[in-house]
Amino acid sequence: MTTNTPQWFTSSYSSNGGQCVEVAANLAGSHGVVPVRDSKSPDGPTLTLSVAAFTALIEFTKRAGA
Incomplete structure (x- = not known):
């Protein structure tokens, strides 16, 4: 099933x-x-990353210990 509605978690x-x-x-x-998006501001701006950019962000935070 494909959806256009973001399912936030x-x-x-x-x-x-x-x-x-x-x-x-x-x-x-x-x-x-x-x-x-910021969990404290669900109606605020949303940063939309490509899958590659999101993967790189996760890898960076793992290396940085964040």
Whole structure:
């Protein structure tokens, strides 16, 4: 099933007092993008990353220990 509606989720590792981002990974396969937003501002701006850019961001944060 393909959907155009982002299905937002926050990582289970995000228990750090609200400093979280949400991602909508359900659009990666159908649209080739991963939208990202601030969990404290769900109606605010959304950063839309390509799958490659999102993967690079995750790898960077793993290496940086963030």
